[in-house]
Amino acid sequence: MNIEWYVVLSSLLFAIGATGILIRRSPIVILLCLELMLNAGNLALVAFSRMVGNQEGQVFALIVMVVAACEVVVGLGLIVAIFRRKLPLDVDELRELRG
Amino acid sequence: MSATSWTWLVLLFPLAGSILISLGFRSIPARVAGVIGTGAIALAFACAVAALVNLLGQEPDARHHASSLWDYASAAGLDIKLGIYVDQLSAFMMLVVTGVSTLIHLYSFGYMRSDEGYHRFFSYLNFFVFSMLLLVLAGNFVLLTVGWAFVGFASYALISFWYRRTTATEAGMKAFVINVVGDIGLVLAAFLIFREIGSFDYGTVFAKAPEVFQSGEWTVTAICLLLLVGAFAKSAQIPFHTWLPDAMEGPTPVSSLIHAATMVTAGVYLIARTHVLFYLAPTAADIAAFGGLATLLVAGTIALAQTDLKRVIAYSTMSQIGYMIMGVSIGAYSAGLFHLMTHAFFKALLFMAAGSIISAMANRQDIDRMSGFWKAMRFTSLMLLVGGLALAAFPLTSGFFSKDSILAYAEARGGMYAWMAIGGYVGALLTALYTFRLIFRVLPGRPCEEAQHLIDSGELYHGPPINPATEEEEDTDVGFPGAHHHIAEQSWPMAVAMALLGFGALFAGLIQVPGVDNVLFGFLEPAFLDSPLAEIHPSVGAEWRGLAIGAAISLIGIFAAWVLWVSRPQLPALFRERLRPVYLLCLNKWYFDEAIDFLVVRPALAIGRFANSTFERIVVDGLITGTEDTVGGAGRLVRVVQSGFVRSYALLLLAGFAGLALYFLIVSS
Amino acid sequence: MNFHAPHIDYAALSPVIALTVGLCIVLMTAVSKPLRRTAPALTLLALATTAGLLIWQWDEETDLISGALRLDGLAIAISLIAILTAAFAVLLSTREPAVEEAGSGEYHALLLGSVLGMVLLAQAQNLVSFFVAIETLSIPLYILCATNLRHERSLESGLKYLIVGSLGSATLLYGMALIYGGSGSTDFAGIAAGIGKESVLGDPLVLVGIGMAAVGLAFKTSIAPFHQWTPDVYQGAPTPITSFMAVATKAAAFAVFVRFFDVALAPESGDWQAPLAVLAAISIVVGNVGALRQSSLKRMLGYSGIAQAGYILGGLVVASEAGVNALVFYLAAYAFMNLAAFAVVVARERETSYGDEIGAVQGLGAERPLLAWPLTISMLGLAGLPATAGFIGKLYLIEALVAGDYTWLAVFIAVGTMISLAYYLPVVAAMWMRPGGEAAETATPTPAIAGASPEADPIDPEAGRRVYLVAPALLAAAAVVFFGIIPQPLVEFAQHAGSSLF
Amino acid sequence: MEEVLFFGAAIGALGGAIGVVAMRNPLYGVLALIVHLFSLAVLFLLLSSAFVAAAQVVVYAGAVMVLYVFVVAYVGGDTESAWEPIPGQRFLAPLMGAALFVELAIAVLASSLLALGTDGPDVKAGFGDPAEIGRLLLERFLLPFEASSILLLLAAVGAVVLASRREVER
């Protein structure tokens, strides 16, 4: 199976994730979409690692998983904090800062 | 001491006097100031005489010297020294200037006595004389310009001496600006001369001119025309004459000094001084001559219609200067200068007499109100008469000889110059007419109110201080009009000055009677030998023929004036009816003021107002506001895009990336 | 199977270790109230130690831990800038409400964590450590931005930063993946070698990868059009954090930007120089015009930061030693100028009810000269007027640009500077040319006052005299002037950094 | 055989992804993501990287997703309205997504890297096994490895700071 297929697939996933961030307003879903994008990156990494035949890419992918986890944790923490402040869980409602 | 050292002294005294008076205006008492002022000029006159004597001691053709104190501004090849040039011409001029000025100072000593600005007046007066002397003594064109401009400024200061009088300040401004125009002409001429000859120094220039230029070459013509601008502006020749009549706003001594005896003659002097160039530029010379002719005729006609005592005399000045200009332009150098001298005498005298009368009229100057002063003020009237006779070239008076020597020369040179002579005679007729119009209006007849008051009480009539020009209340705290007026009968300095001038006016002509004696010409001629025109001499016979014609004309003119204004007083009114347009033309001074106002002043001011209101706002500020708006608009755009929606931020981010990626894809293929 | 532990040069690694240890210790203080008070001091201590160690390693140039890091002049210079900024931030954080909210220990630990990220980032020369470092830098900042929990704005800024930031990281990651694919290697040297190959040079895969990496880094350095988070986050975050972000993040990000592009991607420089130059121009314009007529000082500084980033990017674009020197010099100067400004802003927002509105500094010249002068100097410096480090910095940049045949960008810098005067000088005018009393009428009170009262912070009328606020301000301002008049030391500092790359 | 697996997994991954983006309810989104992640794990296996696949399943599908579920449960996964406040966004967003995909795809397909067209070189047995990866982590990538641990620590602290209900002492 050609590596091309994997990479193209990953780019498609990346695009989908990006689109999700652009159209979804719930911060949780946006976090999910970020996960999608990072995973797309991972897929690409692994695919390339296979292509060039060294495992650095895989290690990179693992590290990315950790990073992704961290972002999720922080993100969810923020969401909880916002929820605590009785603020709407909608990124479009949070636009006091502008101009 | 050499002639030049004497001459430096001549320059020094008036300047010193002026500075001394102005510095001590608080401490020095008024009379002392007057004494200092008069004394300074008297001393200058003495030194002038000394210089003359010194000159006479030398060979006629060695009678020119240059001397300079220090490098005034010499760099990059320009040679501008603080130097003077003494020869017969400048010696003659400084004699006339200092001599007449001394008498005028003396007159002012009495006349201005009660004026608050006594100090100011005398320091100005001295400064004026200094400037005039600088003008005639300067040794290069730059210094000439300096003197030229100083004279202009001094006349400004004196014209607007009573500076609370708006008419006076306006007149002063007018005089100054027109004079500046003249200066510019002079400066440009200097540039051109330097460009061609590479020097500003009289000696160098006049020596080199003949070999540098061929006769009639455009450059030299241009130079002469530019010089003429200067000359005409100072000498109040058409079309630069309009300032002179207005200049009568100044105190009467000023009028007599500046606008008769000295300042206005500067143009004559300039042409005489640069006769070398003018000889090389015949066209320019002729233009000058015609200008003089035109002026003398036009001024004569205007003088006929005016009713302001001083203005009439002022216009007569213009026309007399016209004679001189014509004279020196066509080559009658000595004759022109001769007339300059005699004119200085009788014109100063006329103004002094007029001043005396005006005092008696409590500053009214309208001749229609005047009459019968013969009974009221015998001496003044006498002097007025003497001056009038000389002006009208009554036989054997000074004016008689000087004027006719010009016309005789013109006739002798022949060609179109002969026609000019005829024009000159016509002018003479006019002169006689308006002069005696004046005299017959003022002297004979039943004394007017003011004159009567003087006869009865022996005291001067005191009217309310009114500005005759605008009929508005005078602001008296600048002095004008003094608490008391002064007339020759009551103040000896005035009387003395007038008497001396009267003597000059009557008999000065006798130093130069054709075929009898040749004092003046003999002295002046050597200065002009480098111009072949100086060779032309009318024969004695021709001169006497001319004199005869002149005598006849002046007698006719006087008689006509008697008929018109004494025996048949209704006639003038009749003429006014019949020749209304002509009358209006003369009354309104041929509409020169209006023309200049329309052609120069208004456009300039209009442009200024346009620039100030429209251009400045739209273009200049437009540049700024335009930029401001563009930048501000961009800022507004940025802030609008900064909508606060995090998702639109993401969109822009990705868009940015898309663009970048697109670029790279294009590059890579 | 045999395992070879990598060689570790502890001396060279010591700064990182010191920071990590410090981090842990500070974190420990969170456990009890009395200990918590010591957190700032300990933080400062940790920072000082690290700085000391860095200076000790001044002339070092080595690869660390099998090439994951490289300690060299650039790394040390940038790390020092970051640490200095952090130290200032710690001082400014004294009595900061946000600190109480988050708890002093946690707050400072996070701060140190971010610094650690920066130090690593400045040294990173391997895609993996690069990515980890940049996240270690960012994630604590996401949190710190939001620490002022009672302020909706703080949370908002945190969330915005997190979302857009993660998006940026994702893009960066994908770009890295592509570059890795193209070059088959993750460390910079390998990448340079890999993409330098004839077959790969100019390959769309790699180029697009470069583009994505550029986006990620441009985002961190707030280059337009990836700048939009900047004003919002700067304004919403607690001011000490803003000051830290504004300077340190930029410095660290630029460090890796330079290292990655001028070392790893050097072979492709012909392709990326032009687009980056255009990005620089765009940010100069956007930043400067955006800052016009901003009433919030922090927001204004945010926009100005965008413009300044544009200037600095110029130093990278020319891909020359002079360029890097100029870049480092300008970063240092920029650090001082901004810190001075932010210190004053902190003081005023605690002292007056105007928050960071420009009204807060009105009449400052008469009221608090010791605050007015630093702000004035910093504004003049940012505007690039002579006798300040800002002027020399611009001079340095322009020189590099002209030498690198990017004169048009230099002209852009000049034009941008003109526009910038229109928002820097009004601040000066507000301080010196308007009476303080007037402030009451003219200045519009912040929503913080107008809006929900629970958000209102306590007002400390003496803040303008607190030494921990005035001293930093004066110090930074003094540095701005000093390096404006005697720039040579800073120039050498910059040259030491630049010389290590070329 | 491989093709079948690939396409199956690919479809799963895409489906999951689209599910995440499309599902109105966050909870469903989370579930869709889990599907996506599992499919990815399969792809990883196909790319002969067993350890990553495993980690994927354990870390993500295990830990992270649970976290998500908790939070969604806590804040209440109410469905968001379809109303779009940002003008143009609804139109531009998909366009942008498409553009991204097209550009990336072109970049990949136009790439002159020959290796892309292959299944990749033959790799020795154990490629991507835990042992290999572990060795790399401890040798070449020791620092990132350690750094990521610190990162995790910081993230945890952050989460506590943000989410913990603390009484601010004044």
Next chain:
Amino acid sequence: MTNSLLWTPLLFGVIGLFLPRRAAGWWAVLGTVVTLGLAIALLAGFDSGAAGLQDTVDVEWIPGLGVDYSLGIDGLNLFLILLTALVWTGGTAFAAFREQERPHLFFLMMLLGETATLGAFLAQDLLLFVLFFDLMLVPFYFLFGAWGSDREGGPTASAATLKMIVYTLIGSLLMLVAAIATAVISADGGHLTFSIAALGEQGLGEGSQRWIFWFFAAAFLVKMPAFLLHGWMPDAYRAAPLPALAVFSGVLAKVGAYGFLRVVLPLFPDATIQFQEVVLVIALASILYGSVMAFTQTNVRLVAGYSSVAQLGFITAGIFALRADGADGAILQMVNHGLVVAPLFVIVAILAERSGTEDLREMGGMAMRAPVLAALFLIVTLATLAMPGSANFIGEFYILNSLFDSKIVFACVAISGVAMSAYYALRLYQRTMHNRKPEGIESREIGWRDGVVLAPLVLCILGLALYPQLILKRTDASVQRNVAGLSDTTDAELARQRGRGSEGQSISVSSGPSESRAAAG
């Protein structure tokens, strides 16, 4: 020597901060007086014949960037330095006699301004020049903005000042780029130096000269200000406090013209020759426009302001006649104009105090009880309108003469400005001092304080009027050297024409133009 001259004012200013309020002003005055003394000492020690730099200081400043700290004086800047010192003394004293709010800052800024200006004149390193050139603006931003007066219906002082700063910096910043470009390009990878002299020798490609020329020209023309670029001037002048304004328009405007002489002519000869006409057109426009504006203006400050526009137009024209006498005249005229404008603004201040207005239409008749004031004002006025006999006349005479030789048409147009100047200057004097005195205007003699400020300046005017050679003698040599590279063409034909007349007493100008041109090309 030059060094101490440069830093003395600033030193005094800084020390002044620590003195009591009342002392601050007098301390500042002392500082300026000391500076003036140093400047006079410089003049005394100056070697008139030498063309090169004297009293040079040259130490490395930023070796990393090739910037040196090098100062020096020659014929070009000697008298401008004197002017600066003198005018500043006057302005500061005038301010010290009056109550200033926040005196410490005010006088610090005044003195900082002096140091900056002196620096701009003294700098012999291109970058140092640019630095001081920009630095000059900073103190005046404060002076105008903080002590200026807001105009009702108009912009506030700070707004007007902001406009001025931004506008004038537009030029300066472009100039910064241009300066660096000059050095970098002419170094061409070699040793980077900003030394003006060195750059002049290295020379620059004609292509780069073109744009660099305009960047510099922009800076200088805006500073002057020249026609169309004077948009900042009216508001700023209206807002400015008069002591500061006196020094500002007395000296700072000259820096622009000086820049042309010091930098543009020697460094970019080809471009200069190429764009000679363009700049001359701008100069003419400034002359005419400034004059026309001046005689329709009713605000006293603006009459003076626009007259300066015209005067600077003359100076520019003189410089761009590209001949020695023109440049001589230009320098002379810079000094004259400085000496004239500064007292003019002092007088405006005095009049404003007496009449409570700055509108010509509401003034008048003030000469009555104030003969001394009137006399001083009159002298200043006459100098302003370049009355023959004043040094200003000599200045304009030299300028116009050179223009007449090189570009006769321009000269003929330019000279009309002289006539207009006569009108507006005299108008200014008349409308204020003469005519009827409106109600509520008092005519009071000037006190000894203002006398002390005014008299020395007027004396200098008179002194120069008597002996302008004082300046010409010392400038000529340097000027010859500076324009040598440019004036060969114009001088060649000149030589031909003059050849008809004298033996080359006129053409000491074209001393070895050929080789310097070769170096420039």
